[in-house]
Amino acid sequence: MTDRAEDREGTRRRVLLIGLDGVPPEFLFDRMRPVMPNIRRLIGSGLRAPLRTSDPPVSVPAWPVMFTGVDPGTLGLYGFRHRKPGTYNTMYVPTSKDVPVPTLWQILSARGYRVGVIGMPLGYPAPAVQGVYISDFLTPAGVTDYIHPPELREELERKFGPYIFDVVFRSTEREHLFEELLRMTRLHFDVAEWLYGQEAWDVFAVHEIATDRLHHAYWKYFDPDHPKFVRGNRFENAAVDYYTALDESIGKLLRQVDDRTYVMVVSDHGSMAMNGCFCVNEWLEQQGYLVLKRPAPAPGTPLGKMEVDWHRTTAWGEGGYYARIFFNVRGREPQGVVPIGQLPNLRQQIARDLSAVIAPDGQPMGTRVLDPREIYQTVRGDAPDLIVYLGELKWRSAGSMGHPGLFLEENDSGPDDAVHSFDGVFLFHDPRYPVERTLPLLHIRDITPTILDLLGEHPPAHVQGSVIAGLRTEEPPVTGRPPAPGLVPAGSHP
Numbered sequence: 001m002t003d004r005a006e007d008r009e010g011t012r013r014r015v016l017l018i019g020l021d022g023v024p025p026e027f028l029f030d031r032m033r034p035v036m037p038n039i040r041r042l043i044g045s046g047l048r049a050p051l052r053t054s055d056p057p058v059s060v061p062a063w064p065v066m067f068t069g070v071d072p073g074t075l076g077l078y079g080f081r082h083r084k085p086g087t088y089n090t091m092y093v094p095t096s097k098d099v100p101v102p103t104l105w106q107i108l109s110a111r112g113y114r115v116g117v118i119g120m121p122l123g124y125p126a127p128a129v130q131g132v133y134i135s136d137f138l139t140p141a142g143v144t145d146y147i148h149p150p151e152l153r154e155e156l157e158r159k160f161g162p163y164i165f166d167v168v169f170r171s172t173e174r175e176h177l178f179e180e181l182l183r184m185t186r187l188h189f190d191v192a193e194w195l196y197g198q199e200a201w202d203v204f205a206v207h208e209i210a211t212d213r214l215h216h217a218y219w220k221y222f223d224p225d226h227p228k229f230v231r232g233n234r235f236e237n238a239a240v241d242y243y244t245a246l247d248e249s250i251g252k253l254l255r256q257v258d259d260r261t262y263v264m265v266v267s268d269h270g271s272m273a274m275n276g277c278f279c280v281n282e283w284l285e286q287q288g289y290l291v292l293k294r295p296a297p298a299p300g301t302p303l304g305k306m307e308v309d310w311h312r313t314t315a316w317g318e319g320g321y322y323a324r325i326f327f328n329v330r331g332r333e334p335q336g337v338v339p340i341g342q343l344p345n346l347r348q349q350i351a352r353d354l355s356a357v358i359a360p361d362g363q364p365m366g367t368r369v370l371d372p373r374e375i376y377q378t379v380r381g382d383a384p385d386l387i388v389y390l391g392e393l394k395w396r397s398a399g400s401m402g403h404p405g406l407f408l409e410e411n412d413s414g415p416d417d418a419v420h421s422f423d424g425v426f427l428f429h430d431p432r433y434p435v436e437r438t439l440p441l442l443h444i445r446d447i448t449p450t451i452l453d454l455l456g457e458h459p460p461a462h463v464q465g466s467v468i469a470g471l472r473t474e475e476p477p478v479t480g481r482p483p484a485p486g487l488v489p490a491g492s493h494p
């Protein structure tokens, strides 16, 4: 047990972390600031910066990277779905058991800290921690092992009713969906408020998925830059209305925060308007990398339902916020045909061909091709052979087939207006050091070592991220400014 970060009064510092999924800096720090007085107070008395997400920029692996401090290759996590070994496209959704290194919550628990965690991915089944853990938005419907300790579930459901992990956001019933987003957010923060008051947690964290769902379902209604935006539409204020309500919930939780507690607001990636989709498998077929035994029966047919001639196929793709391209490697894939020695050529050839793709506006689409072996310290699990960003993420990858062309205006797996962007948010407030400052770009894998450092702990050797400098200050600054209202002034708490 190391000596802990104790202040002059010998009381331990604590951390409250609020994770808002998919929130871009321009939203939290600018566009929504006028309707978020509580966030505005934190901004006015804290440090803020864009937070570069992981490669790829998807909630999984982004949150697990944030809470382990290691890269996606080391985690073996590249998205929400991975192939079962020995199959081409039998997929599974990773769980908390698929995280191969200790998470921040487990590191802290092992060192005797008390942690309270609501919804942080990967959180199902709920991991055993010194404290409480409620699992995340990937929790399957109807399960009961979503909370640690298990005996807390009854009390939680008696108090708040059935727990809500996520909403069906790819829906056209947008009036109803909006109500559901508000209800889910209120529930998450009501539970957070209740749990937060249970004990003096060393680290308490709450994740909200609704922000991400709001972006995917309503972006074209509230973003004038979206190609389909129509002024005066009935959801034009959806973002303002949602963020106003979110801020109220955050404010209620912040009212419980004492001056020992550092407050951190983070997001795992940003969001922006979607241009449309690029049909990666249509393209691979056109280029001769993917060979089908017969054409798609209908537009939007998933590759898993297609008859692929694997003996003549060298590569295939997966849809999502980025394109995953896999090579049909001999000895690795069930019917692999590409000898290992030919992989460098195939990699170069596909990257070159992709860079020549012209978007519907007649301009080059612009692709960035990443090789997992070059960007990760280790490459575990079902890594794609190529990670491809289409138009710097503005084009989503559509894996389905049977489409008339290479580009779609709409997503192939249900309505979706937004894609992810590379920068999320980092907002940090120390009640003892209420100074407003903007920091340069930070990186998501630095959050775990930084939180450990705030508690006076050193990260385990396997952690790849580094401590964000300048957050832990024991000497309160001579600002002459009163602490921000609503946030407890130094030393006022018993």
Ligand SMILES: [Zn+2]
Pocket: 021, 022, 058, 059, 060, 212, 268, 269
């Ligand atoms: Zn996300």
